[in-house]
Amino acid sequence: MILKDKVALITGASRGIGKACAIAFAREGAKLALCATNLSLLEQTCSEIEQQFGQKPIHFAFDVRDSAKVNETVKKTLDTLSRIDILVNNAGTTRDQLLAMMSEEDWDTVLSINLKSVFLFTKAVTKPMIRQRSGRIINMSSVVGKTGNAGQANYAASKGGVIAFTKTAAKELAKRNITVNAIAPGFIQTDMTAQLGEKVAAEMGNVIPLGRFGKPEEVANTAVFLASEQAGYITGQVIGVDGGLGM
Ligand code: NAP
Numbered sequence: 001m002i003l004k005d006k007v008a009l010i011t012g013a014s015r016g017i018g019k020a021c022a023i024a025f026a027r028e029g030a031k032l033a034l035c036a037t038n039l040s041l042l043e044q045t046c047s048e049i050e051q052q053f054g055q056k057p058i059h060f061a062f063d064v065r066d067s068a069k070v071n072e073t074v075k076k077t078l079d080t081l082s083r084i085d086i087l088v089n090n091a092g093t094t095r096d097q098l099l100a101m102m103s104e105e106d107w108d109t110v111l112s113i114n115l116k117s118v119f120l121f122t123k124a125v126t127k128p129m130i131r132q133r134s135g136r137i138i139n140m141s142s143v144v145g146k147t148g149n150a151g152q153a154n155y156a157a158s159k160g161g162v163i164a165f166t167k168t169a170a171k172e173l174a175k176r177n178i179t180v181n182a183i184a185p186g187f188i189q190t191d192m193t194a195q196l197g198e199k200v201a202a203e204m205g206n207v208i209p210l211g212r213f214g215k216p217e218e219v220a221n222t223a224v225f226l227a228s229e230q231a232g233y234i235t236g237q238v239i240g241v242d243g244g245l246g247m
Contacts, residue, residue, distance in 0.1 A: 001029030002228040007081045009033045009074070011064055011121060012091030014041035016190035017140065020216035021088055021223045022049060022057065028224055032057035033077040033084075035064065036091065064091045064117035074124040083132055086227045087125045089118040089162075090140040094192060099153045107154045114158035115165070122169055122180075135178035136227045139166050140219075141238060143186045143246040159184075163238050170236030179235040181226050186242025188214045209244030 008025045012018035014036030022034055026049045036042045039061035050056040058080055062069040077084055092114045095106035118139050129135030144152055145159025163182055170180040187193055187204050193213065196204070205212060219241045225231055226239070240246040 001027075002230065003086070003224065004029035006030045006085040006227070007033070007077070007083050008086035008088065008227065009035070009077055009084050009121070009125070010088040010090060011035045011117065012140075013045055013059075014038045015045075016192065017185065017188060017216045017219045018088070018090040019045050020220035021090060023052070024217065024220035024224050025086075025227070026053040026055065026057070028228075030086070030227075031055060031081050033073070033081060034059045035062065035073060037061060037063055063113075064120070065112045067120050070117070070120040071124050074121070074128070078128055084125050084128055085132070085134065086136045086138070087121055088138045088140070088223055088227075089121050091117060092140060092158075092192075094152065094155050094195075096151045096155065098151055102153060110154035111158050111161075114155065115161040118162055118165055122165075126173065126178075129173075129178050130176045133177050135173070135176075136231075137166075137169065137173075137178065137180040138223050138226050139180070139182045141166070141182040141184045143184050143240060143242045145184060146238070146246055166238070167236045174235055179226075179231065181231075181234060181236065182238045183219060183222055183226070184238050184240045184242065184246060185219050186214060186240070186245040188216055188219055188241075190216055207245065208242070209247065212243065214241060214243055 008030045013022045013034035042059045060073045141162040142159040144156045166182040
């Protein structure tokens with residue numbers, strides 16, 4: 001178990017990639033604090049983890065845009081589990097629309113959920129990680145944060161911002177033995193890509209070099225590695241988990 005007794009805080013853990021990360025981290029022995037807005041899905045994730053691995057995560061249902069709740073969550077996690085070794089900033093959303101028709105509200109929503117929350121959580125864990133003299137921060141970006149994508153100006157800008165933020169935080173925190181890396185998934189089978197419809201999914205399948213969508217577990221495996229001691233000399237990197245799409 002490569003994360004034995006490490007404490008991990010994971011956002012967006014009610015479903016999709018975040019839930020897969022929670023399960024993979026629990027399998028590797030981590031103690032978990034999980035966040036999302038949907039309380040019943042979050043409780044379901046916690047029950048599944050308890051049944052499979054015998055430890056029940058603590059959980060917090062709130063919107064990641066709420067800075068007071070972010071700080072309260074970090075404090076309660078420290079009070080309950082004593083430390084935070086790993087932060088996975090995974091919560092994210094889309095409001096796709098061509099640029100000319102995109103509303104200011106949809107721009108603000110996507111930027112604040114996908115990017116501002118990464119700043120809020122990272123800032124909140126920085127002091128305890130500095131005191132611990134170690135930490136791992138993993139930010140979920142996207143292949144489109146590197147390439148751009150028509151219809152996703154807000155989403156691509158937020159994910160490009162996550163990459164720039166990751167590199168900046170990595171430079172600031174390296175001397176404190178805190179690594180900060182990003183994962184850039186391609187098309188992964190979750191609720192987020194289920195919205196695309198079969199036709200677009202089939203077209204994308206033809207464009208992805210490995211010829212298929214990825215599984216949430218394949219992203220989670222990369223997060224486990226980045227969170228582990230084995231990744232101690234990796235910081236400021238963007239790891240593509242995209243079937244070759246981002247080459
Ligand atoms: P998903 O299935 O739609 O799940 C999104 C997660 O984020 C859910 O747990 C959701 O929880 C949480 N979330 C959304 N808005 C939130 C808010 N305001 N406050 C708190 N939690 C919130 O998405 P996914 O595919 O697993 O994506 C996970 C991450 O990977 C995202 O950052 C996404 O941008 C990124 N990504 C995904 C893909 C892909 O192909 N799927 C590709 C590249 C990058 P609730 O619904 O309970 O609030």
